[in-house]
Amino acid sequence: MKYYTLLFVLFIAFSCSKKEDDIPPQNGTPSQNEDNQEDDQDNTTTDIVDDFDGTGALIDFVTNNASSLPDVSRVAGRYRAVLTDNSDNKTLHFNQDQGRLDAKLVAFPFEFIARNIGIGTIDNSQIAPTSANSPYNFAGVQVHVEDFNSINSSHVVVGHRGSTAFTIEGKNTLNGGSSVNDIGANTVPNGRADIRIVGSENNTLTVYWQLPNFTGDSTSDNWTLYNGTGNLPGTAPTYGNNVYVGLITYAFYTTGVPFVGTCDAIEIKKTN
Known part of the structure; x- marks a missing residue:
């Protein structure tokens, strides 16, 4: 079931509920907040929608480096990561640094969508900080x-990149060296x-973005290739048949801290 179909069902069934900051619904629930947590399941995640419904821990996520960003949970139907402390750049994802990742184990080929993901203030997660x-x-x-001990990853994040404000950053980190x-x-x-x-059948990635689609209809999606090509900068890691795909929130040093990272829902689809 697609995300927006599920939203309609949830709206009818739970019409009395309200979202944090007065914006649409979600579902989900967590794994333990332990560093380098391993997945208990032998099989990878297949077609799912997680709209982070309710309030509590994330559900069925595998968490790496939980202690770097301890305040991550579901709050009123959203993934919510509260970043108040970035001492020693502990939340950072850059070069050798690996902050917190809350992820699902996914097999190629796949499609992963994060809806309405970005940064907000502590008081209102849907209003971006300056x-x-x-x-x-x-x-x-x-x-x-x-393997979380192998520092090889790719990411696409929304927020402020130094003097380049209100942007999307792409990054490949190959053997602990990042291109951004x-x-x-x-x-x-x-x-x-x-x-x-x-994620294609040859274990490579193509990245897209759009401004949030709040219509409740995925046919209204209007995806744009990242920087016109869908490719992230530098050399991508060589990915095996399975990868962890999930959500991160981080800062570089302490400018702009505190803030929150939120996401309305994730969709994962096997494409073969």
Whole structure:
């Protein structure tokens, strides 16, 4: 069932419920917050929608480096990561640094969509914080090799990239060395977007984005290839048949902290 069909059903069944910050519904629930947590399941995640319904821990996620960003949960139907402390750059995803990742184990080929993902203030997660003093504040999607001890990943994140505010950043990290670029300033003026990553049969990634589609109809999606090609910068890792795909929120140093990263829902579809 697609995300927006599920939203309609949830709306009818739970019409008395309200979302945090007065914006549409979600579902989900967590795995334990333990560093380098391993998945108990032998098989990978197949077609699912997680709209983070309710409030509590994330459900059926595998978490890496939970202690770097301990306040991650479902709040009123959203993934919500509260970043108040970035001492020693502990939340950072760059070069050798690996912050927190909450992910699902997914087999190629696949499609992964994150709806209405981005950054907000502590008081209102749907209002982006200002970009004063060139902050690096992001929330987005990461693809990581199956071994968390191997520093090989790709990510697409929404937020402020220094002097390039309200943008989407793409990054490949190969053996602990990161290549980074973005799509330009003020391309996501509210600091939020939908992110789509397609994993092909040859275990490569194609990345898309759009401004959030709030219509409740996925046929209204209007995806744009990341930087016109769908390719992230630099050399991508060589991915095996299975990867972890999930959500990250992080900062570089302390400018712009505190803030929150949120996401309305994720969709995972096997495409073979």
